[in-house]
Amino acid sequence: MADMLVRLYALPERGPSRLAPDVRIRRALAAERRVVIAWIEERFGAGWAGEAETAFSSTPARIHIAHDRDRILGFACHDVTALGFFGPTGVEAAMRGKGIGEALLIESLLSMRAAGYAYAIIGGVGPATFYARAVGAVEIAGSTPGIYAGMLFPGDLASGT
């Protein structure tokens, strides 16, 4: 589980959206905190739910969600694990492969770029090919286990991968 580096100043141009017409990607609101956290914990475990709680501790929240009306489809956090880090992120298992994960990733990275970062780090990557193809991310040498070294219950952080 290495970290990966993304050049925010060289993000690929956005092509036409692959999302279904009713799918929205946006920052989560504080009022949605409890339902979003419960959704994450049920699907991805306590570690990611804890990180997402941290994302809700600022305004605006450092978490984007994908939803279709009242149905949550996915989430992506940034500036949570450490400053400048993207993640965790996850998409409802039945909804994967429809462009939602990539749209959440790009929206989060654009927010980080707007906040002044030149680079983003994707922490403890599972699907490296996904990040390499979507945003040109490259592995950071010597970054395993990186900042996660010695963490309590590390299995919790790998629950979605």
Ligand SMILES: CC(C)(COP(=O)(O)OP(=O)(O)OC[C@H]1O[C@@H](n2cnc3c(N)ncnc32)[C@H](O)[C@@H]1OP(=O)(O)O)[C@@H](O)C(=O)NCCC(=O)NCCS
């Ligand atoms: C990784 C994840 C967020 C991707 O979300 P998604 O909605 O399925 O991704 P998209 O549909 O936007 O996929 C974009 C592209 O990446 C590819 N891709 C998606 N998941 C991939 C994976 N795990 N490995 C390699 N490629 C992947 C897709 O095939 C697609 O390619 P295409 O453009 O040629 O069709 C989702 O699979 C997930 O929730 N996984 C479990 C949690 C996880 O691993 N989170 C990341 C931890 S670092």
